[in-house]
Amino acid sequence: xxxxLLETRNLTKGFGQKTGWLAKPKFLYAxxxxxxxxxxxxxxxxxxxxxxxxxxxxxxxxGLTPPTDGEIFFEGVNHKNRSTRGWKEFRVRTSLVQQNPxxxxxxxxxxxxxISEGLLVHHIAGRAVAHERAAKMLEQVGLPSAMMTRYxxxxxxxxxxxxxxxxxxxxxxxxxVFDEAVSALDVSVQAQVVALLRELWQQRDxxxxxxxxxxxxxxxxxxRIAVMYLGRVVETGxxxxxxxxxRHPYTRALLAxxxxxxxxxxxxxxxxxxxxxxxxxxxxxxxxxxxxxxxEKCATETPVLRTVGNQQVACHRAEEFPxxxxxxxxxx
Amino acid sequence: xxxxxxxxxxxxxxxxxxxxxxxGVSFSLDAGQTLGLVGESGCGKSMTCYAxxxxxxxxxxxxxxxxxxxxxxxxxxxxxxxxxxxDPTSSLNPVHTIGYYLETALYRHQRLKGNDARLEAMRxxxxxxxDNAKSRLGAYPHQFSGGMNQRxxxxxxLAAKPQLLIADEPxxxxxxxxxxxILYLLEELKAETGMALMIVSHDLGVIARxxxxxxxxxxxxxxxxxxxxxxxxxxSHPYARALINCMPSIxxxxxxxxxxxxxxxxxxDNLPEGCYYNPRCPxxxxxxxxxxxxxxxxxxxxEVACYHPVAA
Numbered sequence: 001x002x003x004x005l006l007e008t009r010n011l012t013k014g015f016g017q018k019t020g021w022l023a024k025p026k027f028l029y030a031x032x033x034x035x036x037x038x039x040x041x042x043x044x045x046x047x048x049x050x051x052x053x054x055x056x057x058x059x060x061x062x063g064l065t066p067p068t069d070g071e072i073f074f075e076g077v078n079h080k081n082r083s084t085r086g087w088k089e090f091r092v093r094t095s096l097v098q099q100n101p102x103x104x105x106x107x108x109x110x111x112x113x114x115i116s117e118g119l120l121v122h123h124i125a126g127r128a129v130a131h132e133r134a135a136k137m138l139e140q141v142g143l144p145s146a147m148m149t150r151y152x153x154x155x156x157x158x159x160x161x162x163x164x165x166x167x168x169x170x171x172x173x174x175x176x177v178f179d180e181a182v183s184a185l186d187v188s189v190q191a192q193v194v195a196l197l198r199e200l201w202q203q204r205d206x207x208x209x210x211x212x213x214x215x216x217x218x219x220x221x222x223x224r225i226a227v228m229y230l231g232r233v234v235e236t237g238x239x240x241x242x243x244x245x246x247r248h249p250y251t252r253a254l255l256a257x258x259x260x261x262x263x264x265x266x267x268x269x270x271x272x273x274x275x276x277x278x279x280x281x282x283x284x285x286x287x288x289x290x291x292x293x294x295x296e297k298c299a300t301e302t303p304v305l306r307t308v309g310n311q312q313v314a315c316h317r318a319e320e321f322p323x324x325x326x327x328x329x330x331x332x
Numbered sequence: 333x334x335x336x337x338x339x340x341x342x343x344x345x346x347x348x349x350x351x352x353x354x355x356g357v358s359f360s361l362d363a364g365q366t367l368g369l370v371g372e373s374g375c376g377k378s379m380t381c382y383a384x385x386x387x388x389x390x391x392x393x394x395x396x397x398x399x400x401x402x403x404x405x406x407x408x409x410x411x412x413x414x415x416x417x418x419d420p421t422s423s424l425n426p427v428h429t430i431g432y433y434l435e436t437a438l439y440r441h442q443r444l445k446g447n448d449a450r451l452e453a454m455r456x457x458x459x460x461x462x463d464n465a466k467s468r469l470g471a472y473p474h475q476f477s478g479g480m481n482q483r484x485x486x487x488x489x490l491a492a493k494p495q496l497l498i499a500d501e502p503x504x505x506x507x508x509x510x511x512x513x514i515l516y517l518l519e520e521l522k523a524e525t526g527m528a529l530m531i532v533s534h535d536l537g538v539i540a541r542x543x544x545x546x547x548x549x550x551x552x553x554x555x556x557x558x559x560x561x562x563x564x565x566x567x568s569h570p571y572a573r574a575l576i577n578c579m580p581s582i583x584x585x586x587x588x589x590x591x592x593x594x595x596x597x598x599x600x601d602n603l604p605e606g607c608y609y610n611p612r613c614p615x616x617x618x619x620x621x622x623x624x625x626x627x628x629x630x631x632x633x634x635e636v637a638c639y640h641p642v643a644a
Contacts, residue, residue, distance in 0.1 A: 049507040156596055157373075186372045187534050191578040191592035198589060213507055216580040220589045244584040257512035258582055259537030263560045266541060267519050270512040275479055 003076045005174060005207050006038040006061065011070035013056055013231075029231040030056035033070070035305075036226065036233075040174060043201065043208040045222035045239065047215060047254065051276045053231040054211045058177045061209060062094055063087065074175070092122055095168040099180035101160035105152040111138070112148030115167045122171065134170060140203075141166045141196060158189035162196065169200065177209045182217055194220055215258050219243060227251045230276060230286040237311020245323045247313040250287050252324060285315070293317055336402055336495060336528050337361040337384065343396035344376075344383055344552075351600050353379050353392060355552040358627075363495065366522065366529040368543030368560060370536065370575065372597050375549040377532045381498045384530075385415050402495060414489035418501035420481035424473040430457070430484050431469030437491040456487040461517060479510035486517065490525075497521075498530045503538060515541055536579050540564055545633070548572045551598065551608040554627065558634035568630050568641040570613050607638070615640040 011034040014027035030053040038044050046054045059065045061072060063079050072079040074090060082090060098104050106114055115137055116130035125133060135145035141162040152160055161181065168176055178197075182190045194217060200206065212218050218225065219239055226236040227250065235248040246252045253271040272290050285303050288294040297316050308318040337360060344354040354376045361367050369377040382388050384399055402412065417423045424433065434453035438444040444452055450469070457465035460483040473481055482502060489497055499518070503511040515538065522529055531542050539546055540560060547557040548569060556569040567573040577591040595612040598604055607624055610616040619625070619639050627635040 049509055158596065187536075187575065187578045187590075188372055188593045189596075191580070191590035194580065194590055195592050215508060216582050219582060220580050240584060243582065254508060255582070257508045259511070259515060259535070259541045261537055261540050261564060261576075261579060263540040263543075263564055268512070268516065270509070270516050272509055273513065275477060275507070275510055 003073075004037045005040040005042070005075060006036070006209075007073040008034055008036045008061070009071045009073075010035065011057075011060060011072060012068050013053075013060055013065065014068045027068075029053075031060065031228075031231045034231075034233055038175070038207055038209065040207050041201075041205060042224065043210060043222040045218040045225040046209065046211045046228060047213060047218055047225060048228035049213065049254075049276045051230075052228040054228050055179055056231075057228070058096070058179050058209060058211050062096055062177055063090065064096075088122070092118075092124075092171045093173050094175045094177070095171065095173045097161075097164050097168050097176060097178045097181045099184055101157065101164045102152060104164050105160060107152055109151075110148065111150050111152070111155075111163050115148075115163065115170055118167065118171050124171070134166075137166045137170050138163075140200070141169075142192075156189075158185055158192060161185060161189075161193055165193075165196065165200075169204070169206075172204070174205065175207045175209065177211065179211045180213070181210075183212060183214060190217060197221055215254060227254065232286055232314065233305065234287065234314045235311060236305065241310035245309060247308050247311060247318045247321060248287075248315045249291050249293050249317075249321070252321065256324070293320075334363040335360060336363045336365075338400045339380075339384065339397070340399075341397035342380070342383060342399060343394070344379055344388060344392055345395045346391060347393050347395075349601070352395075352552055353600065354383065356397070357549075357552070357554055358397075359547055359554065359557060361496070361528050361530065364522075364526045364528055366531065366542050366544045368539035368546040369530065369532045369549060370534065370539055370546055370572075371549035372534065372575075374551075374597055374600070376552040377549055378500050379552075380549075381415065381500050381530065381532060385413055385498060387415075412492065412495040413498060414492045414494035414496075415498040415500065416482070416485045416489055416502050418504050419478075420485045420505075421473055421476075421478055423485060424481055426473055428472075429469065430471050430473070430476070433484070434469075434488055434491060437488050441492040452491075453487075456490055457484070459490070459521075460484070460487045461513065462487075479506050479514065482506065482510075482514055483517070486514075486521070490521070493525075494527055496528045496530065498532075500532045501534070502531070504533065504535070511538075518542060536564065536576060548575065551600065551603060553608070553624070553637065555609070555637045556635065557627070558631075562631070562634050568634070568636040569638045570615050570640075570642055571609050573642050574612075615642075 011031055013031045014029045017028050046057060048054050060067055112134050116134035119125040119130040135148055138145050143159060143162055182193050185193060210218060210221050222239055225239045225242050226233045229250050235251045246255055256271040274290055284299040288298040303314040303316050305312040305314045340358050342354050342357040343352060345352045357380055371377050383394060431453055434456060435449040438449045438452050453469060454465040457468060462468055462480060462483055503514050533539055543560045546560045546563045547554045550571055556572045563572060567576055574593045580590040593612055598608060604611055606621040610620045625637045625639050627637045629635050630641060
């Protein structure tokens with residue numbers, strides 16, 4: 001196998017936070033020592049609660065924010081060694097789809113102008129050709145090309161998100177980062193966009209990084225998943241093996257928190273209490289303050305990712321947890 | 333069981349224009365019961381709640397039908413209905429402390445003042461799961477997370493000792509772990525206080541978890557209503573069935589991707605002739621294009637507005 005499309009080594013990003021006037025800023029880590037590999041045409045999901053650092057990871061990958069430490073390689077080239085021209089090329093080969101399509105689109109430009117803009121900016125096509133390609137792209141995302149002359153406010157939320165996807169794909173990128181791309185949509189529209197993402201992936205040479213907090217949706221979009229907690233990847237592996245047998249207590253809690261479609265499953269105690277607390281980062285396992293299985297070792301020794309079963313888990317007690325019975329029990 | 337709320341042929345429209353936001357909505361709710369309202373954005377779920385709470389937005393008016401609550405009529409119903417919303421942080425006034433917010437509610441509903449109000453506010457905060465309630469009374473909403481603010485909203489609702497709590501997408505903006513905590517809290521409070529609950533959500537998992545009966549809405553009309561088990565296991569209306577198939581499964585054995593509903597919800601000023609769902613419906617034929625089907629019973633307590641319902 002050739003070099004991976006994307007690789008991060010020991011990727012770390014800290015944000016300084018002042019605790020008082022003149023106080024030395026304390027560093028909070030939105031991501032710490034993340035090692036990821038993504039091959040071309042691979043689809044990786046990143047899940048976790050808000051504040052887990054998943055969006056920061058997306059921004060780091062795309063070079064929208066510089067890392068505090070560590071390296072990112074895209075197609076074998078280190079972000080640090082990219083020239084201005086190198087960055088321009090990188091921008092052609094990657095793109096981003098964000099949560100709110102209305103704020104991602106320019107209200108003063110027509111849909112056609114926005115989709116073809118990338119082709120013009122990068123001098124890939126002239127006006128006429130760009131227009132033609134934009135119309136074709138629009139049809140590929142399931143919208144009539146007659147919509148080219150419309151403005152964003154004249155469309156529904158689902159249509160706008162399709163436009164954003166069309167704009168992201170017009171340059172034929174190798175990697176698209178989706179940051180909560182379907183979270184704001186209605187279930188029916190969400191299902192349409194999920195079907196579209198599956199279809200586009202079939203047709204093109206595309207890799208996805210799919211960032212979301214929705215554990216139902218992610219399962220139908222990605223091949224592999226990374227679960228993040230306070231800036232660390234705590235479990236990663238093939239999507240099916242993680243859902244069948246989650247090994248990290250945090251992954252288990254996340255999956256058990258998804259309300260089942262079976263109305264006989266009720267009065268379930270929440271699997272974990274409280275919420276992610278950035279201030280609690282210290283030595284040891286980041287999850288230990290909420291973990292019902294924490295032992296002394298968890299406070300002294302930070303667990304690192306190791307292979308357990310079919311996936312990699314950062315937990316000292318990962319072997320002890322049985323295959324859950326209840327996860328995903330649904331109405332037939 | 334005592335009847336708590338009866339909504340009969342409720343019509344809400346934009347005056348002057350022929351746009352019906354709600355078009356003949358009827359349902360009833362018994363004391364202690366939980367009703368789940370399901371549907372896509374714009375189907376009128378939230379508007380039904382606002383109409384019951386007598387808080388329709390400016391520019392909309394109730395144009396027909398009746399809402400009767402408890403033994404009294406709609407005029408006397410406000411004190412015993414409480415409501416919580418999707419975005420707790422923007423529902424709270426940023427310039428007031430949590431304590432002020434709760435204490436004013438306690439004064440209004442229970443005439444509690446001074447130390448009594450303070451103690452009761454602390455008790456409520458502890459009840460909804462906020463630790464360290466004493467020091468939290470002086471906090472402002474921006475110092476709390478979304479989940480904590482939703483707890484404050486629930487505490488505020490409890491201050492009115494409501495007979496009916498209306499929860500409009502209460503967990504949609506929250507993380508799944510926080511959602512599990514809030515759902516459990518609502519289950520506990522329901523059992524403790526015996527209040528009825530109306531829950532609006534587009535997440536059928538939330539409805540399955542809390543509701544006793546559910547109503548599926550489409551374009552301002554109820555198209556199916558039944559006990560929640562019936563609706564989830566044997567949906568009769570093609571739309572209800574399609575909504576269920578839209579939910580992505582998390583069952584490791586089920587690899588079927590969610591099945592999208594073709595097309596989109598029609599605009600309320602441009603509704604199709606006949607059944608509003610006919611452009612998207614695979615079963616539409618004949619009468620579907622002429623008249624909107626009336627709600628009719630397929631089983632006891634299970635009503636469907638469809639000429640060609642899906643057989644069980």
